[in-house]
Amino acid sequence: MNVKHTTAAEYSTAHTDACEIALVALLRAFGSLKTNLRLVGGLVPRYLTPSQPPDIPAHTGTTDVDIVLNITILTTQGTYDKLRRQLKDGGFVRYQPAPEGPVSSWQWLYNVGNTPIVIEFLQHTDDPAQSSFLVQIDGEDVSACQILYASIAYDWFEKKEIVVELPNNGGIVRETIRYADAVAFIVLKALAFKSRHERKDASDLIHVMRYWGNVESLAGLFKERIATGIHNDAIKLALTALKENFCDEPEIPGYRKDGPAAVINFHGLQDIDEEIRIREQREVSGMVNYFIQHIT
Template identity: 25%
Template sequence: MKLKSQYSSAKTNACFSIIVELMTYLKKYSHNIVLVGGWVPYFLYGEIKAEEEEHVGSLDVDLALNFLLIPEQDYQTITDILEERGYKNRKDRRGNIIHASYERTFIDRNNNEHTIQVDFLASEYGGSSRNKRHQRIHDMLARKGRGIDLVFESCVERELEANMPNGARTKIKLKVANLYSIIATKGFAFNERGSEKDAYDIYWLFKNHPKGEAGVIKELSRQTNKKLFIQALNLIKESFKNLDSLGPVAVANFFEPSEAEEREIIQRDSYETINRIMKYLKI
């Protein structure tokens, strides 16, 4: 369980530096890599700067790989680059390798050690048979993710600058899932695992659009003829169906309110915000 108090600036800055490092050394593949997951809200609404509205970021990195367009043969594969830069396969409690998941350990300038998890995802369709959980890219596996098929055509570009783990100040360009595709992937993810962070991300995206709820409705209403997207929206609607449904409760839990009144305000606002937008979208 990940809650707001865990998202210290030291931890999120360390994770931010890993994004910059990855996109620096994977530059030749960057056209076929899209950032998904918990960092997307932070980068998507660049106009949000106020401390009380700023997104918490993330403690790990999720990258979607467009395996259909990444060349099958290359003198230096993605795995080669990751291993050369100190990334290692994660292992489960029994010591077995977790496919599509890596970690990078480094010490920052304040002598704090960080271990950051990096997961690679891929489209469900095409490639391996439907009963397989992964797509093969070079000599690595990327985990299939529901809704990932949408992100490669529905993304925006952002420019990031930060110090990499080695201390070098670097600027990179990065493709980031847009509102439509991240809401789809988050809807499926929350339905699958019920994560407090996923619920917070959905609520935050609906609550903090630079053009208000009208901006959310305008962007998403263009996509309500897409079957996969409607499935995701219906899952979100069901999760926020009632005030005490899992969605509103998970959002409130993420904020860790100390007072019952504060919890009630957050829970109600997330419930009302999601349902108000769903009503306008006719979901």
């Protein structure tokens, strides 16, 4: 169900479409609280870099939905019972990762036809020691997993109206989704790759950097955000992570680092002609180097 695949070939458009439907169902389940939800993670590139072949290829997709919650708002008096009830009334059940194991309080399951989709609730922390620890929203029924600097998506996000058909004859509905913008997405993905070294994180990061716009405009947007003084700790840490995982050092060429290798391996290019593979890794590293140089 909640599988992080290691290669692009294992993802499908149909599964990603199901994730979009689950997202809309979640927004409807949250009712008046839905405007406080922020979409992050692997579904975001679908909206940041919509497919426009051949210039912008379709993003690989995702198998789950990552949502940042604003705990301050959700813990307002009277919210607890309403949230728990509305999730269950909306067709969501607590996810059970293993058949004989406990159910999760921060992961919920929604079935889109025969496709089960896991929703993961996330919450901001600026304390590295608290990253990956749960914070309770609703006793033991609803909680969120803390990740570093998730609140960047509260402030820097985009909106888009989407139309989907809900399962079980739920009808066609419109919803406005709020998702991390390019700066927030790149910051969170750079930090995610630094902490867990998953190929998919590196690929998502490079896809958005490559296809959101040109590198100069992206670097310019970062410089504008840095000038505001908001979320500068998060941006600084993310840029450091990009340098460490993708960029040249005096004795280590960037293309040989784990970032470019993860991107190439995710797309199944590790076994092709070595010259072609190295060229592809150089291209990834070169783009990130160029991006960093235009910011600093």
